[in-house]
Amino acid sequence: MKRIIILIGWILVASVVSAQxxxxxxxxxxxxxxxxxxxxxxxxxxxxxxxxxxxxxxxxPTVSGGVQGQYAWGRNIDPETNTYNNVTTFNNYYQLYAELNVFxxxxxxxxxxxxxxxxxxxxxxxxxxxxxxxxxxxxxxxxxxxxxxxxxxxxxxxxxxxxxxxxxxxxxxxxxxxxxxxxxxxxxxxxxxxxxxxxxxxxxxxxxxxxxxxxxxxxxxxxxxxxxxxxxxxxxxxxxxxxxxxxxxxxxxxxxxxxxxxxxxxxxxxxxxxxxxxxxxxPSLSLSGGITTNYYKNLSLKGQYDGFASQFRNNRGEYLALTLSIxxxxxxxxxxxxxxxxxxxxxxxxxxxxxxxxxxxxxxxxxxxxxxxxxxxxxxxxxxxxxxxxxxxxxxxxxxxxxxxxxxxxxxxxxxxxxxxxxxxxxxxxxxxxxxxxxxxxxxx
The missing domain is CATH 1.20.1600.10 (Outer membrane efflux proteins (OEP))
Structure with a gap:
């Protein structure tokens, strides 16, 4: 009965609105x-x-970061001796850089x-x-x-x-x-x-x-x-x-x-x-800077290499650049x-x-x-x-x-x-x- 009364009320309201x-x-x-x-x-x-x-x-400034992992095999350059060899290596690069528009x-x-x-x-x-x-x-x-x-x-x-x-x-x-x-x-x-x-x-x-x-x-x-x-x-x-x-x-x-x-x-x-x-x-002038580091491992040799944390810390480098574009x-x-x-x-x-x-x-x-x-x-x-x-x-x-x-x-x-x-x-x-x-x-x- 309560629902019926509510329904009738809504019908009456709708009829009044439609008739206005x-x-x-x-x-x-x-x-x-x-x-x-x-x-x-x-x-x-x-x-x-x-x-x-x-x-x-x-x-x-715009801030960006990048991570790169690379497997290489065949003839390549040994980063430690800077000589050619035929080995399989793994390189892991990390970069964080920012750029600010000056003018x-x-x-x-x-x-x-x-x-x-x-x-x-x-x-x-x-x-x-x-x-x-x-x-x-x-x-x-x-x-x-x-x-x-x-x-x-x-x-x-x-x-x-x-x-x-x-x-x-x-x-x-x-x-x-x-x-x-x-x-x-x-x-x-x-x-x-x-x-x-x-x-x-x-x-x-x-x-x-x-x-x-x-x-x-x-x-x-x-x-x-x-x-x-x-x-x-x-x-x-x-x-x-x-x-x-x-x-x-x-x-x-x-x-x-x-x-x-x-x-x-x-x-x-x-x-x-x-x-x-x-x-x-x-001309436009921009200022940029960043931090880079990497990790290297020769998979063909079983020599001793510094660990990831050590290389990540020791191979770190920073740079700061001012670029003028004309x-x-x-x-x-x-x-x-x-x-x-x-x-x-x-x-x-x-x-x-x-x-x-x-x-x-x-x-x-x-x-x-x-x-x-x-x-x-x-x-x-x-x-x-x-x-x-x-x-x-x-x-x-x-x-x-x-x-x-x-x-x-x-x-x-x-x-x-x-x-x-x-x-x-x-x-x-x-x-x-x-x-x-x-x-x-x-x-x-």
């Missing part, structure tokens, strides 16, 4: 945690941290600075990935809500057409309307049924695109919160009168824009690549230097292009908000006028003062106006949210 409505903020927050790009950037951040540790370790044209230092820059950039890269996925999800969420709202409009239009068809059939039975009028109305109902089916298919496709952007399980239900859309529209319409200055917004957003920081990072990264490649054209000509290094310089210049051009695109995007978003707000205001008036016109046309049609074709034209005009009004509302939601983002507001709250 998802707002725009909910979808963006889910995408920021589960999107593939965000997960990929998390792995990249770990890799940048590992690269930084590797760059720090490059300042330390390499500042390549190691620049590689360290580059790795540190990449590590510090991880937070910005993560923010950029989250912002990009949030904007993408916002667009697809609005498309899905728009498609669902269009279904409601198409359904209302179909219901009205069916009501008029039923009334037309009744008038035809009474002899007040002809068969062509009934056929025309049946055609209108068929057209509205097609429009409803088309909108339903569009809604399913839009919802699938939203799930894909969120990395949401395709088989799970995702119910959108239509009421949150109405609240968003209300909040947008309250701020229609505001006219922000695009230049001020651009100057303020320039210092916090993830896209700008990413472009600046690419320039610095390419600059360090150029410094590293140029440093490899300079690159006279190396085509690969010259090619790498020139290629790195070109990449640096390209990164600078991309930075300027990113700065210009950001300026245009902010100006365009502000213009769109102002334009869509005005268009939406006019569409409100047009929908109200078309609604009155359709109502009057419907009354005239019922009284026999208007043809079926004219009634269809009036109904179609009203439908197009409502669809256009809904489209303006959705576009206003997106652009108003983008302007807020450019003003410093977080997309994911």
């Amino acid at each position: 409505s998802w707002s725009l903020d909910d979808c963006m927050k889910y995408a920021a945690e589960h999107a593939t790009d965000v997960k990929r950037e998390t792995i990249n951040a770990r890799q940048r941290k590992q690269d930084y540790h590797h760059a720090v370790a490059a300042f330390l 390499d044209g500042f390549a190691t230092i620049n590689a360290f600075k580059q790795a540190r820059l990449s590590r510090d950039f991880s937070a910005t890269a993560m923010q950029k990935a989250q912002d990009n996925i949030a904007i993408d999800v916002m667009q697809k969420y609005v498309d899905a809500v728009y498609a669902e709202a269009s279904i409601q409009i198409a359904s209302e239009k179909l219901s009205e057409s069916r009501r008029m068809l039923a009334k037309m059939q009744r008038l035809y039975e009474l002899g007040e309307k002809g068969r062509p009028d009934v056929a025309q109305m049946e055609s209108q109902v068929a057209e509205d049924e097609y429009s409803l089916t088309h909108q339903q298919n569009m809604a399913r496709q839009s919802l699938l695109a939203l799930k894909s952007a969120m990395n949401y399980p395709i088989g799970d239900e995702l119910k959108l919160d239509i009421q949150s859309k109405e609240k968003s529209l209300a909040s947008c319409q309250l701020t229609i009168g505001d006219k922000p200055n695009s230049e001020n917004i651009y100057q303020n957003f320039l210092n916090i824009s993830p896209d700008m920081k990413s472009a600046e990072y690419e320039v610095e990264l390419a600059h360090y690549d150029y410094k590293i490649a140029k440093g490899r054209l300079l 690159p006279i000509y190396n085509s690969d290094r010259w090619h790498s230097m020139k290629k790195a310089r070109n990449n640096w210049q390209l990164a600078q051009m991309n930075l300027e292009e990113t700065r210009r695109k950001l300026h245009d995007q902010i100006a365009q978003a502000i213009m769109d908000v102002e334009g869509y707000a005005k268009e939406l205001h006019q569409m409100h008036k047009k929908v109200a006028s078309d609604s009155i016109a359709y109502h009057m046309s419907s009354r005239k049609f019922e009284e026999g003062m208007l043809s079926t074709f004219d009634l269809h034209t009036s109904a179609q005009t009203l439908l197009e106006s409502r669809i256009k009004e809904l489209q303006m509302q959705m576009l206003l939601v997106i652009k108003q949210r983008l302007v807020g983002y450019y003003q410093g507001e977080r997309l994911i709250k």
